[in-house]
Every structure is written in structure tokens, then in C-alpha cells.
């Protein structure tokens with residue numbers, strides 16, 4: 001039997017948390033032979049703490065063989081203690097009349113504190129994946145607080161956009177989802193992100209050729225992927241939760257499975273025309289469990305470059321708003 005790993009989840013009693021923790025405990029994220037201890041963080045307030053207890057009761061009632069223990073807490077230093085994976089889902093939703101800049105700053109404070117706590121108490125091999133929005137900027141803030149853990153340990157999730165983009169292409173082409181490959185997400189997890197259909201493949205052939213409708217790809221497909229989150233809110237009255245949890249399962253499972261090629265938001269290091277030091281979605285290949293390299297070989301045409309410039313501008317603007325929060 002393998003040694004159990006410690007997996008910290010923040011916002012564990014929230015919508016995504018509720019759709020997520022059962023899948024982690026069942027072995028979908030780290031494998032059916034990997035025992036684990038869940039360390040669940042919620043804000044130290046009666047309501048969320050009580051809800052967290054309820055989630056833990058249900059986890060117990062599932063009798064998952066892999067779930068060896070649970071820690072329920074309102075203290076980040078307890079939640080991240082010796083954690084091998086820190087999944088940062090919890091953040092503050094945008095309130096009525098709240099400006100985006102206020103949201104950035106309010107959430108930024110959470111990620112300063114959590115970045116510091118992770119750096120202080122998490123395991124030496126800790127990996128951090130951020131879902132809480134604005135996730136690209138939140139992960140940059142958390143990473144900037146870390147003195148012990150290197151920036152490559154911090155990723156943010158653009159996998160939901162990749163999954164949405166693949167599903168939409170498959171539907172348009174009338175093929176099974178497995179036929180769609182090489183669709184990577186560049187930039188911010190926001191409507192400005194660029195789902196790079198120019199290198200995507202359907203059944204091994206260029207997607208643009210198979211679809212045969214460039215105008216649709218540029219003017220309907222891209223906005224549809226970018227605004228899919230808003231469309232789900234409009235239909236469901238709540239933001240994507242099950243699909244977001246599913247995307248995080250994919251994100252982490254692919255980051256721990258050698259050879260997987262997928263999209264993740266990582267420290268750009270100036271690649272693909274992004275500003276140095278912003279966290280931007282791009283294609284990565286997992287080289288060892290939890291370790292990846294950025295795939296740098298894709299040549300971008302003028303259209304792709306213009307889309308990347310747009311999403312880069314947004315990332316740079318977000319960084320400017322939180323510049324006082326960067327450690």
C-alpha cells in the first residue's frame with residue numbers, strides 16, 4: 001500500500017468543493033491505489049464550518065477505502081500542514097455593485113495569506129492549483145509570497161475552457177470527443193482567453209479544415225467558449241460547479257501523469273508573447289508527477305497573435321491593479 005498523500009482543499013463546503021471532494025476521495029484525481037488524507041478549509045464562521053461538517057459526514061458515509069483521514073479547519077496553517085497538493089478553490093464571489101478591481105483586491109488578500117501559509121507549512125514537494133477567480137492573478141499573488149517553493153509549483157486552471165472548447169468542436173464536427181485533440185487555451189481564464197483552434201485537430205486533421213468555416217471559428221466559436229461560463233449562470237442561476245470540479249480532476253490528474261499534454265496557466269516567462277511574470281494558459285507536457293514543461297513549438301499566425309495580445313493586456317492590467325500585493 002502506498003503512503004497516503006495530504007490534499008488540502010479550500011472552500012470545501014462551496015459549490016465546487018461539494019462536487020470535488022467526493023471525486024478526490026474516490027481516487028479519480030490521484031489514482032485508485034493512492035490513499036489520501038483530505039484537509040478541508042472553510043472560513044472560520046459558523047455557517048460554513050457547519051456546512052463543512054456536513055460534507056465530512058457525507059464523505060464518511062461514502063466509506064471510501066482510499067480516504068484515511070480528514071482534517072476540518074478554519075485555519076490555513078492547519079489545512080496546508082504537510083500538504084502535498086493544495087487546491088485553492090475558495091474565494092469571494094463578486095457582490096452587487098462591486099467593481100472588478102475591488103474583487104481583485106479582496107481576493108488578493110486571501111491569496112497573500114494562503115501563499116504565505118503554504119510556503120511556511122506545506123510539504124517540500126507541495127504543488128498548488130488555483131481555481132478561485134480571478135485565478136490567473138490569484139495564483140501569481142500566492143506564488144509571489146513563496147520563498148521556499150518555486151514558481152513552477154503554482155498553476156491555475158484553464159482546463160474547463162479546454163474541455164468546453166473540445167466539446168463545442170466535437171459537436172460542430174459531429175464527431176466523438178476523443179477525436180478532438182491539440183486544443184490549447186492561451187491567456188486568462190476569462191472571456192479574453194484564446195482557444196487556439198488554429199492548431200487543434202479533429203480525427204488527426206487540422207480542425208479548421210474539417211470544420212471548413214473560418215468565420216464560424218473566429219466569430220462564433222471563440223466567443224462561445226469564452227462566454228460559456230456566463231451562459232451556464234444564465235441557465236442554472238449559479239456558476240459552473242460540477243464541470244469546474246471535473247476540470248480540476250483533469251488538471252491535477254494530467255499534471256501527475258507523465259506524458260500528458262494539456263492546458264494549464266503557468267508562469268509565462270515571456271513565452272508566446274505574454275508579459276514576463278504573468279500566469280497565462282498555455283500547452284504543457286507532464287515530465288514527472290507534478291512537474292511539467294511548456295510546449296513552445298507552436299507558430300502563431302497574425303490572428304492568433306492578436307488574440308494573445310488581447311488576453312495578455314488583460315493579465316497585465318490585473319497585475320497592475322494588485323501590484324502592491326506581490327511579495
Ligand code: NAI
Nearest residue numbers: 010011013014015016042043090091110131132133160244
Ligand atoms: P462558492 O461561493 O459556492 O464557494 C466558495 C467557498 O469558498 C465558500 O464556501 C466560501 O465560504 C469559501 N471561502 C471563501 N473565502 C475563503 C477562504 N479565504 N478560505 C477558505 N474558504 C473560503 O463558489 P464556487 O462556485 O464553489 O466557486 C469557487 C471559485 O471558483 C469562485 O471564485 C469561482 O469564480 C471560481 N471558478 C473558477 C473556474 C475556473 O475555471 N478557474 C470555474 C468556475 C468557478
